Amino acid sequence: MMNQMLYTALTANGGSFADNALEAMNVTVVGMVTIFAVLALLWGIIELLHRVLNAGRDLASDARAGGGASAAQTAQASAAPAAPAAPAGEDGALIAAITAAVAAAMAEEGCTGGFRVVAFRRVSGRGNGRH
Amino acid sequence: MIESIENFLQSTGIARLIDGGWLPSLQVLVMLVIAGVLVYLAIVKGFEPLLLLPIAVGMLLTNIPGGGMFHLDLFLQPEVDYLEVFRSGGLLDMLYLGVKLGIYPCLIFIGIGAMTDFTPLISNPKSLLIGAGAQLGVFVAFAGALMSGQFTGAEAASIGIIGGADGPTAILVTKTLAPDLLGAIAIAAYSYMALIPLIQPPLMKLLTTKKERCIRMTELRRVSKVEKVVFPLVVTAVVGLIVPDALALVGCLMFGNLLNVCGVTERLSKTVQNGLMNAVTVFLGISVGATASAENFLRGETLLIIALGLVAFCISTVGGLLTAKVMCKLTGGKINPLIGSAGVSAVPMAARVSQKLGQQEDPGNFLLMHAMGPNVAGVIGSAVAAGVLLAFY
Numbered sequence: 001m002m003n004q005m006l007y008t009a010l011t012a013n014g015g016s017f018a019d020n021a022l023e024a025m026n027v028t029v030v031g032m033v034t035i036f037a038v039l040a041l042l043w044g045i046i047e048l049l050h051r052v053l054n055a056g057r058d059l060a061s062d063a064r065a066g067g068g069a070s071a072a073q074t075a076q077a078s079a080a081p082a083a084p085a086a087p088a089g090e091d092g093a094l095i096a097a098i099t100a101a102v103a104a105a106m107a108e109e110g111c112t113g114g115f116r117v118v119a120f121r122r123v124s125g126r127g128n129g130r131h
Numbered sequence: 132m133i134e135s136i137e138n139f140l141q142s143t144g145i146a147r148l149i150d151g152g153w154l155p156s157l158q159v160l161v162m163l164v165i166a167g168v169l170v171y172l173a174i175v176k177g178f179e180p181l182l183l184l185p186i187a188v189g190m191l192l193t194n195i196p197g198g199g200m201f202h203l204d205l206f207l208q209p210e211v212d213y214l215e216v217f218r219s220g221g222l223l224d225m226l227y228l229g230v231k232l233g234i235y236p237c238l239i240f241i242g243i244g245a246m247t248d249f250t251p252l253i254s255n256p257k258s259l260l261i262g263a264g265a266q267l268g269v270f271v272a273f274a275g276a277l278m279s280g281q282f283t284g285a286e287a288a289s290i291g292i293i294g295g296a297d298g299p300t301a302i303l304v305t306k307t308l309a310p311d312l313l314g315a316i317a318i319a320a321y322s323y324m325a326l327i328p329l330i331q332p333p334l335m336k337l338l339t340t341k342k343e344r345c346i347r348m349t350e351l352r353r354v355s356k357v358e359k360v361v362f363p364l365v366v367t368a369v370v371g372l373i374v375p376d377a378l379a380l381v382g383c384l385m386f387g388n389l390l391n392v393c394g395v396t397e398r399l400s401k402t403v404q405n406g407l408m409n410a411v412t413v414f415l416g417i418s419v420g421a422t423a424s425a426e427n428f429l430r431g432e433t434l435l436i437i438a439l440g441l442v443a444f445c446i447s448t449v450g451g452l453l454t455a456k457v458m459c460k461l462t463g464g465k466i467n468p469l470i471g472s473a474g475v476s477a478v479p480m481a482a483r484v485s486q487k488l489g490q491q492e493d494p495g496n497f498l499l500m501h502a503m504g505p506n507v508a509g510v511i512g513s514a515v516a517a518g519v520l521l522a523f524y
Contacts, residue, residue, distance in 0.1 A: 023284060024274035031519040035266050038373050038515050039259040039508065045365055046256040046358075053357055104353075 147196035158425035162194040165428075166420075169318075178325035182298065182416045186318060189420020190428075192223060200224075201421040206231055207311060223421040226414050230306050230313070235415040236299035237383040240514075242408030243299075244363070244387025245400045247478060247510070251503040253358050254351040257458065258470070258501075262508025264454025265474025266516045268294030268447030272439045273520070281435060285309055288520040290436055293320045294443025295513030296327070296475035300380060302419060304517045308524050314423030315433045319440035324477045330441075331448050331472045331484050338452045339468045343459060344492040346467040348501045359392040370515060377518025381511060447475045451505065473502040476509030 015023070140146055148156045169187035173180040193201040201223035205216050211231065216224055229235040252258060273291025276282045282290065285308035292304045293316060301320040305313045323330065336344075363385035371378040390400040455471025469489050473481040482502035489498040 017278065017280070020277045020280065021274075024270075024277045024287075027284075027288075027520070027523050028270035028274055030523075031270050031516060032263075032267065034374065034519050035512055035515050036260070036263045038370060039263040039512060041373075042366060042369055042511075043256040043259045045369065046253055046362065049358060049361060049365070050253075053355060 142197065144196045144198070151196065155425065158429050159194050159196060161429060162190060162423070162425045165423075166191040166194065172322075172325075179321050181412055182321050183325070185413050185416025186321070186420035186423075189223065189417040190314070190423045191420075192417075193421040193424050201227065201418075201424070203311070203422055203424060203427060223418055227418040227421060229411075229414055230302065230418050231310070233303055233306065233379065235411050235418075236303040237379050238407060238411045239299045239415065240380050240383040241387035241390075242403045242411070243478070243510070244384040244389075245391045245404045246408075247384075247388060247507055248503070249362055249388060249507055250354045250359065251351060251500050252507050253354045253362055255501070255504045257466075258504030259508045259511070260458065261451050261454050261471050261474040261505035262476070262510075262512040263474075264471070265447045265451030265476075265505070265509050266295065266512045267450030268443040268445065268475075269513070269516045269520075270294075271446045272443030275442060276435075276439050279435065281432060283309075285524040286312060288524050289316055290439050291443060292316075292513070292517055292520060293323065293436075293440035294447040294475075295509075295516055296320070296324055296444060296447065296477040296481070297510060297513040298324065299415075300476075300513050300517045302415070303380060304520060307521060310422070311427055312432070312436065313419060314421075314428050315436045316440070317419040318423065319437050323440055323444045324480070327444075327475075327477050327480050328484055328487075330444055331481065332488055334445060334448050335452060335469055335472050335484075335488055338449065338456070341492060343456070343468050344489060345496065346459070346464060347493070347496050348465065348467055348470075348498065351500055356392070356394070360389065363389040363392070366511065370511070370518075374515050374518035374522065376521040377514045380514040380517060384510065384514065444475070448472045451475060451509075455505070467496075467498055467501065470498055470502040470505050474505040474509045474512070476506065476513045478506050478510060479503065481509070482506040 148159060151159075166187045169183055169190065172178040173183035173187060189201075192198060198221070200221035202220060205211065205220060205224060206227065213228075216228070269291045271291075272294050273287050276287035276290040277284055289301075289305040289309040289312055292301045295301065298317065298320050302313065302317055305316045309316075367378070367382050367385045370381040387400075387403055390396045390403060451474030452468055452471035454474065455466055455468040459466045459468050467489060469485045470482075473485045475481050482499055482505075485502035486497070486499040489496045
């Protein structure tokens with residue numbers, strides 16, 4: 001029985017076991033190397049793209065700052081918008097986080113214009129568990 | 132009058148079942164039972180119902196004697212006579228043309244692309260390597276099938292791609308390389324995808340330590356709209372230039388994603404995500420199920436295919452986990468290896484399994500978005516693996 005199974009494994013698809021093993025090894029090695037190479041290349045390109053775009057954004061923000069524009073007052077929806085507008089105080093970090101969330105939501109809804117935080121007001125008491 | 136009644140009785144499926152001999156009749160009954168089991172799994176257990184139910188119905192329709200709805204032999208010729216298909220084919224023959232010509236898997240990939248958020252991958256592109264590592268099962272199962280001596284290289288490649296955990300990719304490869312195995316391979320692929328929450332967790336626990344499972348990963352960076360728009364174009368160009376055989380799948384996937392992220396084709400994006408995707412899913416499922424006729428499905432090879440498919444799935448999971456473990460070491464413990472199992476491309480179920488296991492160890496640990504990176508990388512990886520196998524055979 002075992003001999004018959006072995007014989008089938010060796011000859012059924014027309015090639016010897018050694019031929020099949022060699023073919024399997026070739027395809028496996030080439031396949032895995034190709035997949036890793038393609039995806040690693042994509043990794044590199046995505047990183048490069050990120051750096052190039054960030055560099056462009058940094059240059060643009062430098063230019064705005066140099067021109068004396070009041071850009072700091074306008075929180076852009078794209079990156080860390082709230083920090084300049086957040087007032088100092090014990091809740092500053094919380095306000096910055098909420099403002100950033102609003103900016104992110106606006107960006108997702110396609111609102112590209114900036115906004116400025118003029119005032120804010122607590123609507124419920126601290127620690128009552130309702131917000 | 133009596134002759135008319137006799138003729139009618141002779142034309143019934145029951146008479147044809149009895150006339151066919153006891154073995155073919157038994158095989159047909161077994162197939163009807165299997166179709167019933169799939170219907171049960173889809174409706175009662177909720178295992179991939181959107182595809183398993185149409186597959187089960189296709190299987191039912193093709194195995195009822197005398198229905199004449201599907202003729203697989205028309206498509207197994209080296210040169211398909213399409214005129215003959217149109218002249219004498221049944222409804223399922225017409226629908227199967229979308230499989231035979233590779234149309235349905237690509238249309239489904241457009242829908243998947245539109246539904247998939249690649250932001251976690253763009254934000255953490257290292258996870259592409261995990262998606263690559265999780266293709267190991269494809270090639271191990273391929274090697275196992277080939278060395279078993281039961282399958283040709285083309286058939287072994289079709290079996291191996293089950294490890295990619297991607298139904299449309301498995302169907303595209305199999306319809307090209309081994310159309311007579313399509314029913315068994317599609318059913319195995321979708322069944323294992325549905326069973327991911329059972330298959331993966333034991334392997335994930337076995338290959339990771341408690342300390343590793345508790346690693347909290349840093350927050351993903353924001354991704355600009357420009358990056359989101361450029362990403363599908365870059366992926367299409369790079370994959371297409373290196374592995375042209377994967378272009379049909381990857382190109383459609385990225386086209387769908389571009390429709391979603393560009394912001395000016397919202398109507399098209401919604402259409403491919405809903406109407407188109409749903410219609411094609413029905414056509415694909417029912418015509419794939421139709422290939423599972425008794426004479427094609429009830430063979431010793433089917434059991435071997437199902438066993439090898441499980442091996443492929445497990446090894447792919449292990450490959451992803453080991454790659455993530457290596458990356459964890461190299462980054463000084465910044466990557467939780469649990470996200471490695473999400474490198475198989477069953478989106479988003481595999482990522483959810485990573486999240487669930489992570490939270491079992493540390494309820495405050497949120498791995499879902501981190502696992503989505505390898506998860507969508509696995510979709511690209513399995514498409515590339517398919518392209519490599521198609522290039523070889």
